[in-house]
Amino acid sequence: MPGNRRFVLLRRPSGVPVPEDFALVSSDMPKVPQNGFVVRNHFASLDPAQRGWMDDAESYLPPIPLGDAVRATTVGVVQESDNPAFPVGQWVLGLNALEDYSVATPGGFTRCIDVSAVASPSHYLSALGAVGLTAYFGLADVARPKPGETLLVSGAAGAVGSAVGQIGKILGCRVIGIAGGEDKCRRLLADYGFDVAIDYKGKDHAALVAAIAQAAPAGVDIVFENVGGPVMEATVFNLALRARIVLCGLISEYNAPEKVGxxxxxxxxxxxxxIHGYLIADYADRFPQGATQMAGWMADGRLRVDEDVQHGLENAYPAFMRLFTGENTGKLILKIA
Amino acid sequence: MPGNRRFVLLRRPSGVPVPEDFALVSSDMPKVPQNGFVVRNHFASLDPAQRGWMDDAESYLPPIPLGDAVRATTVGVVQESDNPAFPVGQWVLGLNALEDYSVATPGGFTRCIDVSAVASPSHYLSALGAVGLTAYFGLADVARPKPGETLLVSGAAGAVGSAVGQIGKILGCRVIGIAGGEDKCRRLLADYGFDVAIDYKGKDHAALVAAIAQAAPAGVDIVFENVGGPVMEATVFNLALRARIVLCGLISEYNAPEKVGxxxxxxxxxxxxxIHGYLIADYADRFPQGATQMAGWMADGRLRVDEDVQHGLENAYPAFMRLFTGENTGKLILKIA
Known part of the structure; x- marks a missing residue:
């Protein structure tokens, strides 16, 4: 009878996690709960939010208990079931953990997924997951672009930003991306089809304002804001009348002791x-609709969402650390089986 | 032959305007332009927006040219005319300047007014003018309150703020006002029917946040923002989910060399x-509709709009400064003739 390997949290990391904070342990196969099921995990999402769950701090989710497997969104296949809505063999997505097998019950994000629509089930953790759907609903539903409008995306080379830019092109916008560094700007143009890429590095405030003005002489109609701070301020000096700002993230502010605002x-x-404050969690009941649209665009070759797939539960620690070293290029995913 | 006294901008103020930024100069009587007219100004509106027009910054109107009279909305009587739609003796309203006589041409806000319908022509600069209509459209059209919602108004004792609060009550909101000083707060409750008045003076950030939280335990649904800066920040810490902020003015910021934002x-x-950036100018074509609604509420005794009428072009500077010292009680108006 097979065991269940689990990547467990031994102690709460102090600052950057070290290998001794974790252990890969072998447990018995979990039992099927009443009305629930056991899922064989195939892919797990590795996200900065997991680092927060390792701390002993109240958040929108409780801390991961010490000795328990590290919480993660996974996709996998139902192995045993006590619920006819989740039959054996069904692909499912849910908030589970970094382990071979997870116990699941209906509720929350747990849902069946159609893997026939995608090249890899892992896409439900990237393009069809929170990253891709943040881009999709934020642009299509909050900003509601009209063809011919000018869209500016900050943090444009990131997972969300690069998807926003591509969706903007699909919806008929002229798309300007702001990113840090020549290589990222080159990728905006070559890989993601942005019309203009602006490198904020090495530019003072006046130069950045001028670069945006040159890229958008009639002003920016839609801003998809991931960064905040001086980059956002430079954009705001270039708004067209009745511009819409989708306020999705303020990554430049999170570690800043003095907020720029x-x-x-x-x-x-x-x-x-x-300015529209925007959180993807509000769209949970429309995820299937968004995922269908994103899958269609990917199948048509109009949208690419890059994944950085690392292999094996035994590599969970070095894989997770890629988030903090900046090594990952695309949505970071751990392939478990 | 009479001269034309003009209150001109000599230099762009740095921070709070000082008397040396202006001069009262005497000019020749203006000539009637083709298809236009000369208006004898009787009342001029004094508004925070004028401070913004004194800066060398792009805005919805160009900066006031140095050496030119300070731009202002006025009501007056046509003195000479080359346009039969604006005959001599007709009362008119328009965007003119702080001067005895202004040259006007049709277009923009310029229009004939019926002074027989009001106790004083100055009411076209308060309840039936931009002030009253700013309150009306900003609340009724931008925020669209639902009965039972909690409305917070900053600068609540001001001309716009006090009207917003009263309209909020008429539309079924619970209304909280923030103002500076005990006397203003007393007037919010006694004169304008606010449910709660919060005095921001003498309160540090934490105390102001706590006072708003106590007044709105379930959070603020609608913010009508006239002030900006720390008062706005304290409010923003008390927003209900999906709150709407009508961003109407930022008077605390206009004289600040370092913007808080x-x-x-x-x-x-x-x-x-x-956050909805809001300018009453966008509603110009609906002014008659708004004025009718406001006039109806005033006739019913449900709405009062106070005026603070100062006298004489020679007093333009101290009159204008009442906006920034908090001395004015009601819509600030300069009586020119």
Whole structure:
């Protein structure tokens, strides 16, 4: 009878996690709970949020208990079931853990997925997961672009930003991306089809404002904001009348002891712009709809979402650390089986 | 032959305007332009927006040219005319300047007004003018309150703010006002029917956040923002989910050399709030509709709009400064003739 390998949290990391914070242990196969099922995990999502769950701090989810496997969103196949809605052999997605087999019950994000629509089930953790759907709903549903509008994306070379830019092109926008460094800007143009790439590095405020003005002489109609701070302020000086700003993330602010915020807030009045605070969690009940649209665009070859797939539960620690060294190029995923 | 006294901008103020930024100069009487007219100004509106027009910054209107009279909305009587739609003796309203006589041509806000319908022609600069209609359209059309929602108004004792609060009550909201000083707060409750008045003076950030939280335990659904800066930030820490912020003015920022902006912008994401940059100018074609509604509420005794009428072009500077010292109680108006 096969065992269940589990990547467990032994102690709460102090700062950057070290290998001794974890252990790969072998457990008995889990029992099927009433009305639930056991899932054979195939792919797990590796995300910065997991580092937060390792701390003993209240958040939107409780801390991972010491001695328990590290919580992760996974896709896998139902192995045993006490629920006819999740029959044996069915592919499912859910908030499980870094382990061969997880016990699951209906509720939360747990749902059946159609892997026939995608090249790899892992796509449900990238293009058809939170990353891709953040881009899709934020642009298509919050900003609602009209063909011919100018879209500016900050953090454009990131997983969300690169998807936003491509969806913008599909929906008929002229797309400007802001990213840090020549290589990222080259990829915006070559890999993701952006019309203009602006490298914010080495540019002072006036130079960045001028670069955006040159790229969008009639102003920016839609901003998909992932960065905040001075990059956002430079964009806000280039808004078209009635611009819409999808406020998705402020990554430049999270570790800053002094928050910059938005010092040129007055421009929001002057341009009659709208800022929409946006969290993908609000769209959970529309994930299947979004995933169908994203899968269709991928099948048509109009959308690429890069994955960085690492292999094996025994490599969970070095794989996870790629998030913090910047080694990963694309959505980081661990292949378990 | 009479001269034309003009209150001109000599240099762009640095921070708070000083008397040396202006001069009262005497000019020749203006000539009637083709198809236009000369208006004898009787009342001029004094508004925070004028401070913005004094800066050398692009906005929805160009900066006031140095050496030119300070731009202002006025009501007056046609003195000479080359346009039969604006005959001599007709009362008119328009975007003119702080001067005895202005040259006007049809277009923009310029229109004839019926002073027989009001107790004073100045009411076209308060309840039936931009102030009253800013309150009306900003609340009724941008925020679209639902009965039972909690509305917070900053700068609540001001001309716009006090109207917003009263309209909020008429539309079924619970209304919280923030103002500076005990006397203003007393007036919010006694004169304008606010449910709660919060005095921001003498409160540090934590105390102001706590006072708003106590007044709105379930969070603020609608913010009508006239002030910006730390007062706005304290409000933003108390937003209900999906709150709407009508961004109407940022008077605390206009004289500040270092803009505070909105340092807790992250809360806009966390609360999925929306910020709507709002200018009454966009509603010009609906002014008659709004004025009819406001006039009806005033006739019913449900709405009062106070005026603070100062006298004489020679007092333009101290009159204008009442906006920034908080001395004015009601819509600030300069009586010119």
């Amino acid at each position: 938005l010092r040129n807030l007055w421009q929001i009045i002057a341009r009659r712009a709208t | 909105l340092r807790n912008l992250w809360q806009i994401i966390a609360r999925r709030a929306t």
